[in-house]
Amino acid sequence: MESVEAMPPIPPVQPIQPELRLPLPLARGRGRRRGNHVLPGFGLAMGFTLLYLSLIVLLPLSTVLLKSLTLTWSAFWATVTAPRTLAAYRLSLLAALGAAVLNVVFGIVVAWVLERYRFPGRRLVDALVDLPFALPTAVAGIALASIYSPNGWLGQWLEPLGIHVAYTPLGVVVALTFIGLPFVVRTVQPVLADLDTEVEEAAASLGATRATTFRRIIFPELVPAAATGFVLAFARGLGEYGSVIFIAGNMPMRSEITPLLLMIKLEQYDYPGATAIALVFLTLSFGLLLLVNLLAWRRSRFLRPQEND
């Protein structure tokens, strides 16, 4: 403490204005107004990016729209509202929702445990969380189907209890939980790491119990990240195919997910039908993606002042 008093007062640091960072003559040409086109290569990088996106992603995707324009409205409506299609939509939505809810609950617990507690094997567990990102979905699919089949490692214990996982909608939820597992953990973890423990100390010193501190101080900070993770897991689960088809049993009206119905239509060369189903499904997925990005923009706007300190 004495040494601090002996030191001269530190002058407050003046933040450097971004436009003052560089001599003005360098900010030439087109970029002068924005003052950040100092680095070269914008045209080349941007041009290549846009060309690539158009050729690989946007043009191919637009064929779904193009092809669906050749359908009559009544044919489109008949395909999209057929009982089998509706059952597939419902299963995909509900199973993805169920899996995302499971992942939010357990994802927050896993992120908390990995970030706040020390225990043997923590780093290994932390690394393992990304397994569903890296493991091919077909491998996950056959492994889960084998585990939960009536004579599998877990199936043989669950079956006598009357819990049927393999070849039922519950199996779809299990597969989608596996696939969506990393999303909530990996969105919540950095927020927990960056959380200022001083706020928790303040809450505790003002007499809050640990439970109150978590509920009133920590949890509200985690909500935006958990919501992003939830929507990401949900969106991933909606479209998932490989890990589900082995465990689902694939009975029409009962355990047939939308991507599988699409696959069946394609194998029957029913391209108009597949296109109609795909169009509805894509609209839903893009809506979710937009939601994720809106959440992310709001969060980044909110976080920016802290990042620049």
Next chain:
Amino acid sequence: MHGGGGRLGTSTVAGAERSGPLTEPRLVRFLLIGLALAFLGFFLVIPLALVFVKAFADGFKVYLDAVREPAALSAVRLTLLAAACAVPVNLLFGLAAAWAIAKFRFAGKNLLLTLIDLPFAVSPVIAGMIFVLLFGAHGLFGPWLQSHDLKVIFALPGIVLATIFITSPLVARELIPLMQAQGNEEEEAAVTLGASGWQTFRRISLPKIRWGLLYGIVLCNARAMGEFGAVSVVSGHIRGLTNTLPLHVEILYNEYQFNAAFAVASLLTLLALVTLLLKSFIEWRSAR
């Protein structure tokens, strides 16, 4: 990268405070750790263990036979070939997109980011379908391709295209936040001192992002080799010709050759484990 210091900070606080108002009661801590480990055990460890146990269930010789069978070998070749085509182009795309987005300010950046993410939101089956709609026999370019005797669907080009589509965001998504966090000062200094754009990129930017770039490539490669749904639509499942490793696994499993299926699956699982190992190594490197 981000949070490296923060993580260390929290750990010392949590470690120093064994009890008291800043941490949970011992019992709660044990319960939470138990709950997390049980969840991960059921969903990650058991499937992982099962793959290897089943793969070697009939002994090492059966395993080797399943992996060395001609159909399996040709699947390995096709998988390697498809990844060798898809990863480099997505690497170029990732570098270009990250350079444009992280180094410059322009209107519509958020829209561009959303467009880059688009393939994440597309079901793999739909990703395969769009290329069938484009290049299939009844597709937009189908008749033209047929008259020139070119095959895209049910052949290698279709598999490569579908793989490129699915894995296109991976390198870009790895690099963009990294380059944004690193800022432009060093590159600007290099250019101010007279370095050319290419020199700046090669001598300044590339070394700064090398670990993130490596992980992007590895992840992109793992996903390219493991892609199932999209490739399944465009490949036609012609054994020994258009079967990739994941498709080969599916065929073996559907033919009730379970142990052979898991033997081939163990190769893909090893690839996934190497990917995770590399990720941990890179995180450890960049945290130092």
